[in-house]
Amino acid sequence: MRGPDRPLVISRQAAQRLAIASQRLSSPRPRADAATVMSLLRALRYVQLDPVSVVAPSHEIVLWSRLGMGANAVIDDLLSRQRQLFEYSLAAAAIVLTEDWPMYRAFMDAYPTYPEMSTWVGANHALHQHILDRLAARGPLPTSGFQDVAVVPWKSSGWTAGRNVERMLQFLWLRGTVMVAGREGRERIWDLTESHLPVTVGQAALEMDQALMTAVEHAMRALGVARQGDIRRYFFGLNSAPPLGVALDKLLAEGQLVPVAIEGEPNDQPTYIHVESLEALAAIQAGRWAGRTVLLSPFDNLICDRDRVQRLWGFSFKNEMYVPKTKRQYGYYLLPILHGDQLIGRVAPRLDRRRGVLEIEGLYLEPSVRPTAALAHAVQGQLDELATFAGATAVHYGDILPPGWPARR
8 A cells, every 4th residue: 555655565576576577587588689679778778798708798698688699799780880889887897878978978077086097197198198199090999009108107906007008098988088989809999989979969968967867767767676775886886876865856756756665675765666667567466477587697787786686586696706716605607597586596607619518517596496397497498598699509517406406308
């Protein structure tokens, strides 16, 4: 029941299903073409890029999970030729929508320049100008196409130490002066924003309050149900805390956000859904729901916020590639398994490109999950599809399987 001053009460299952549906991970997968890829990106608003390719790059798995085979050629065309998408970074490098440029432009203009960065950029005006002059004269160039004319080397305790050209390009990228125009393998190709950004896109920035409201609405539609911290982390990551409170209050006053309470969850923090999600919620509550079995990238948008995943599903997930080998619980590279409306386990795959085999180094179910024949069939079907997608001709299962896991026929 919902009164004038009381939130809409929904079940945990309805919240889970709305979150999954908002991420386009329910119902049959549509055919991958330009229209469906753009529709997907408008639902998610970004797909994270990550160089780890134990099976395939993360963004390719995210697209495959939702659209199946064929999506990656389409997104490459949308990035490089049609320029309806571009690469940018807030919390991490990602593929984002060119139509969102005015929102991102506001964040670019407000990009914080820390004292050490300001000092370093100022001391290396020659490198700054060299990059701009080269791009103006030659057009798109790879990182290796610039000379390191830095006077003061970039100091860092990490891998960026002394990588002066890369650091200056990163600075210019985050400030919106240059854009990623393409890639040669893993190497980025750079161009001036004024040359690469389509002329049909207004380059002017939104006012910051409008940009924040736009980001909140994008995040709410993508998340389905969320708290303020969930919204902040979806777009800005763990290390950024933009003032979203004013934006939330204004959207609530305008009726764009609806307060909700999830049964069984403490109401210690306000929780919301977007008004445009009410129809999908009503369909879920009426029993119109079609879940499926999906393998998720470790950087998938559904699970990128580990705290929210723990809170909403009771599923604890850690990306163990950053954990020392002796301390790993499951394996280096893990794909969570979404089955219907539950996260039921994880699989540790590795593509042996030389042999053309997808090696399953481990398959683990949550303690409460019973390994039925139907579940095994669904998971094995997804692993077969993943193998085909990654270019393997066979799937090989190791010895680490759940107790009672049905033998493959």
